[in-house]
Amino acid sequence: MDQGNTAFLLISAALVLLMTPALAFFYGGLVKAKSVISMMMLSFGSLALIGVLWVIYGYAIAFSNQADSVLGQNYFGIPGLVGIRTDYIDLNSLLTVPAGAMYPPLAFVAFQATFAIITVALISGAIADRAKFGSWMVFAGIWATVVYFPVASWVFDFTLKDGAVVGGGVSGWIASLGVIDFAGGTAVHINAGAAGLALALVLGKRIGFAKGVDKPHNVPFVLLGAGLLWFGWFGFNAGSELAADGIASIAFINTIAAPAAAVLGWLVVERIKEGKATSVGAASGAVAGLVAITPACASLDPIWAIVLGVLAGAVCALAIELKFKLGFDDSLDVVGIHLIGGLIGTLYIGIFATKVGLIFSGSFEQLGKQALAAGTVLVFSFVLSFVIGIIIEKTMGFRVKNEDELAGIDTIVHGEEAYEMA
Numbered sequence: 070m071d072q073g074n075t076a077f078l079l080i081s082a083a084l085v086l087l088m089t090p091a092l093a094f095f096y097g098g099l100v101k102a103k104s105v106i107s108m109m110m111l112s113f114g115s116l117a118l119i120g121v122l123w124v125i126y127g128y129a130i131a132f133s134n135q136a137d138s139v140l141g142q143n144y145f146g147i148p149g150l151v152g153i154r155t156d157y158i159d160l161n162s163l164l165t166v167p168a169g170a171m172y173p174p175l176a177f178v179a180f181q182a183t184f185a186i187i188t189v190a191l192i193s194g195a196i197a198d199r200a201k202f203g204s205w206m207v208f209a210g211i212w213a214t215v216v217y218f219p220v221a222s223w224v225f226d227f228t229l230k231d232g233a234v235v236g237g238g239v240s241g242w243i244a245s246l247g248v249i250d251f252a253g254g255t256a257v258h259i260n261a262g263a264a265g266l267a268l269a270l271v272l273g274k275r276i277g278f279a280k281g282v283d284k285p286h287n288v289p290f291v292l293l294g295a296g297l298l299w300f301g302w303f304g305f306n307a308g309s310e311l312a313a314d315g316i317a318s319i320a321f322i323n324t325i326a327a328p329a330a331a332v333l334g335w336l337v338v339e340r341i342k343e344g345k346a347t348s349v350g351a352a353s354g355a356v357a358g359l360v361a362i363t364p365a366c367a368s369l370d371p372i373w374a375i376v377l378g379v380l381a382g383a384v385c386a387l388a389i390e391l392k393f394k395l396g397f398d399d400s401l402d403v404v405g406i407h408l409i410g411g412l413i414g415t416l417y418i419g420i421f422a423t424k425v426g427l428i429f430s431g432s433f434e435q436l437g438k439q440a441l442a443a444g445t446v447l448v449f450s451f452v453l454s455f456v457i458g459i460i461i462e463k464t465m466g467f468r469v470k471n472e473d474e475l476a477g478i479d480t481i482v483h484g485e486e487a488y489e490m491a
Contacts, residue, residue: 074312075172078180081308084301085183089116089190091297095352096194098290099401103477104198105286105487111193114206119189119213123182130218131181131225171312180308185221187305188257189213192454194401195265196272196467198283199474202482204467208457212264216453217256220446224248224256248442249422249435251320252309254364254415255446262408263447264454265399271458272468274398276475280390283400285349295352299328302359306366320366324359327366327378331358334382342386350386353406357385360410361417368422377421381413408447415443 093112097105119127189209196205223241243255250256275283285291306324310317335354336346361381362374369377389405392398399405419436420427427436461467473481480486 070173071171075176077313077317078172078176078308078311081304082176082180082183084304085180085187085308086116086301088183088187088298088301088305089113091294091301092187092190093294094290095294095298095356096197096401098287098292098294099194099285099349100197101283101477102286102488103479103486105290106479106483106485107200107202108193108197110202110483111196111200111205112190114202115190115193115209116186118206118209119186120182122210122213123185127185127213127218128178128181130214131185131221177311180311181221181225184253184257184305185213185217188217188253188261191257191261191403191407192264192268195269195399195403197400198275198478199272199468201465201467201469204461204465207465208268208461208467211457212454215457216264216450217260220260220449221256224250224253224442224446243442243445246438246441247435248438249368249418249425250364250415250442251367252306252363254360254411255442258360258363258407258411259415259443259446260450262404262406262411263450265403266397266408267451267454268458268467269392269397269399269404271455271462272398274396275400276471278398280393288348291349291352295355299355299359302328302363306363310367316367319371322371323362323366323369323374326371326374327362327381328355328358330375330378331355331361331382331385334358334379335386336382338383338386353389353402354382354386357381357406357410360407361414364411364414365418365422368418368425370423373421377414377417380417381410384413385410412443412447415439 093109097109223243307317307321332354339350358378388409389402419439425435
């Protein structure tokens with residue numbers, strides 16, 4: 070066992086787990102003071118629920134071709150759709166590291182758990198200020214089971230080799246087509262963005278929804294959250310190599326370059342449009358750049374990563390206005406940043422990826438593959454998310470009462486206030 074790679078993977082997993090509390094700060098700062106607790110609890114609720122579901126059956130669904138090798142062969146169901154353990158798991162068997170393995174297989178199980186958690190939490194930004202916590206938890210559990218776990222099984226390109234999980238194998242049908250998605254542009258960001266759009270349509274607009282009405286209540290929270298997200302994202306991107314090597318290094322430097330450039334791209338657009346470059350714009354630009362570089366971080370020269378960052382920052386700064394033009398209330402711009410940013414990063418690979426992109430190969434083949442993957446995940450996630458959301462809304466109710474929204478859902482839903490005034 071390579072203890073260096075084991076440490077690298079476990080540290081990366083811890084960094085990615087930090088991204089969910091970071092997201093809670095980022096989202097929490099953007100909402101009203103009377104709903105900040107509710108907003109942050111949607112992230113912490115996701116962490117708790119999805120962490121448990123991943124251990125029970127999520128990993129067996131998402132990596133069904135590996136679960137047998139790691140955890141034994143006592144699952145039932147359709148590979149990639151259902152995988153539930155039917156016997157007692159012997160602790161000694163889980164601790165066994167196959168000869169020649171780079172690290173314990175459970176390190177990979179833990180690493181991918183953090184991806185599932187943050188993906189679900191991302192969706193919550195689209196329904197800020199108006200969602201019931203219990204209904205969100207029901208949605209999160211169902212969505213993870215029927216959308217995220219299967220999509221992860223299609224997209225992520227990992228396999229077991231000589232007893233160790235390594236990059237370069239084929240996990241699912243999208244990966245087998247030669248689609249490049251190094252760290253989750255489709256499975257994480259397009260997936261969550263499409264789900265966010267569906268839920269925004271299901272829950273409808275906030276009371277008084279209009280441009281300029283809802284302002285961030287705590288800008289330092291937003292900046293803190295964005296900074297911690299960026300810090301955790303190094304585990305997200307570089308960690309997806311599963312080894313401390315040269316590919317992890319290029320992913321790491323691109324995770325510096327693209328978001329930094331995206332901040333500049335966003336601020337330039339903001340300055341031209343609004344006359345001021347804001348700190349919330351800088352934080353949002355950084356996140357947009359992080360989203361866009363996620364699928365492409367190991368496939369681009371750093372100069373092309375900078376170009377991607379500028380493009381993502383500028384386009385996402387414009388895309389967040391779509392909700393006002395089209396009339397859907399995506400509260401915290403999950404669609405404008407994660408869906409649009411994920412699409413930009415995924416398609417950009419087809420043009421600028423080293424060797425296989427259009428400008429290097431002269432062929433549209435890779436772009437076609439990227440577009441197929443992006444479109445498939447977008448439609449699959451949107452349709453199922455909309456159906457799940459509608460069922461919950463029609464049965465147990467998804468949105469709080471109008472009077473509760475006006476009063477502030479922190480006290481109504483959680484019985485707490487973020488800021489007690491003496």
